[in-house]
Amino acid sequence: MTESGAEASRGRRTGPLWWGRPRSAVLDVTLGVVSAVECAAEGVPFAAETGIPVVLAMLLGVVAGGSLVLRRRYPIAVVLVAVAVMPAQMGFVLGTVGLYTLSATDVPRRIIALLAGMMIVGGFVVSYLSFLPGGSEDDVPGPWWFLLLLAALLAVVVTLPPVLLGLYVGARRRLVDALRERADGLQRELSLLAERAEERAEWARGEERTRIAREMHDVVAHRVSLMVVHAAAVQAVALKDPAKASKNAALVGDMGRQALTELRTMLGVLRAHEEDGGASGGGARAAGERPLERVARFAAAAAERDARLREEGAEGPRLGELEQLVGQSRAAGMAVELSVEGEVRTYAPVVERTAFRVVQEALTNVHKHAAGARTRVRLAHRGAEVAVQVENAAPAAGVVGAGLPSGGNGLVGMRERVTALGGGFVSGPTAAGGFRVSAVIPERPR
Incomplete structure (x- = not known):
């Protein structure tokens, strides 16, 4: 060339x-x-x-x-x-x-x-x-060989310098071209990597919204279900037993305040995620931003997001709070029994939070669809996993549910939570006419 x-x-x-x-x-x-x-x-x-x-x-x-x-x-x-x-x-x-x-x-x-x-x-x-x-x-x-030597030296001196200089310049030009092509290839790779990082960040934001929505459903649905049950009890005993009605009204107030507190927390996290998403999307389209800077920014945002998720996971509910959760259902009139098997120990925050939410959602479904049915909650600590099971008996004849609305996402959300950690989830009716929810979660989530 x-x-x-x-x-x-x-x-x-x-x-x-x-x-x-x-x-x-x-x-x-x-x-x-x-x-x-x-x-x-x-x-x-x-x-x-x-x-x-x-x-x-x-x-x-x-x-x-x-x-x-x-x-x-x-x-x-x-x-x-x-x-x-x-x-x-x-x-x-x-x-x-x-x-x-x-x-x-x-x-x-x-x-x-x-x-x-x-x-x-x-x-x-x-x-x-x-x-x-x-x-x-x-x-x-003088000697003839001197002229031969002089002529040869002159021919070499006139010919070799331009040849050597041309070889050097050509090699240098080819090296520069190779480096330029490599830089262009690296620029293209960085652009592709930045696009993938942006897509991954968008996917992560969507996953976070889904997770937060699931948390809000579990928390608010359970609290509101108990509030509705207690409100019905207040209405039933208001004239016959004012003291019991006052106690149930106080429970409704406590649960309402707890629901509001948890709802504010969830909304604050969601608002922070939305702000991060808006800043990330706008920064990716900033004029003059290099692909390497985009990749670094998305990596930093991902690291910050992971750290925040770890903090949120550490602040979530733990298995040690199951007794309190079951006690709230008992106070609402549910005949529920809690049994713990195996040696009690702690797990990763996300594992304990997932197991807790499974039990919470299962109890909420009992309040909605099988009010008054006898329910059993089992927690089993095994070698490398933790298992929870919530099973309710068939509701008594003539007993009507609490009339709570159902979005049909409770079982789906529980399954998503468990399978995301590499566990197994099974739900379905029992032979006796009740309903059973079982989840097995590994000690070390994938």
Whole structure:
């Protein structure tokens, strides 16, 4: 590939014809004019020595020297022209610049070596003959080998520097091109990585919204269900037993305050996530932002989000609060029994929170669909897992549910919670007409 070809391959071809840039065309035309003038001037003594017309010799020099304009397009042809006019002792600029251009291109090294060797041999012969006074070795003062050595040294000194300089410039140009291509590839990879990071951040925000919505459903649905049950009890005993009605009213107030507190917490977290999402989305589209900066920003946002999730998980409910949860259902009139099997120990916050929410949602469903049914809650500590089971008996005949609305997402949310940690979840009716919910969660979530 010639120099102009390399420039065109880099997408910067703006000059005329085969030149990549206008300044390259100006440089080559200038060198061609200089070479043509030199060869034309050297054609005068050549015409005197050979007896050809001076005009013809000068015209030959102009054509030969002007061929240097084609050095980027046909570097081999330019060097061959320089070799051809060497016996006429013309074309110094033509040969020097031609060898440099040839060596700087992607021409195979054997061709460069061959043409450089031809230039050295031609230069040696021409120099040696020019040293012979009268054209005979008998007229040479001193040893003949000295002239041979001097001619060879002169030929090498004139030929090798442009060849070596061209090889260096060509190698440097190829290295720069390779580095530029590698940088462009890295830029594309970073852009793709930034896009994937943005997609992943959007997916993570969606997952967080789903998780928060699930938390709000579990917390609010359970509290409100108990409040409705207690409110019905207050209505039933308000005239018969004012003391019990007052107690149930106090329980309703406590549960309402707890529900409001947890709801405010959930909404605060959701608002923080929304602000992060808006800032992340706007920053990704900021003008002038580099892909590497986008990747770093999304990575930092992901790390901050993970840290916040860990903090939220540490503040969630624990298995040790199951007794209190069951006690609230008992206070609402449910006949519920809690049994614990195995050696009691602690687990990761997300594991304990998930097990707690499964029991909470299952008790909420009993309040909704099987009010008054006897219920049993089992918690089993096993080797590398924890298991919970909530099973209620069939509701008594003629007993109507609490009339609470159901969105149909309770069992789905429980299954999603458990399977996200690599556990198993099973739910369904029992042979006795009741309903059973079972979950097994590994000690170390995936």
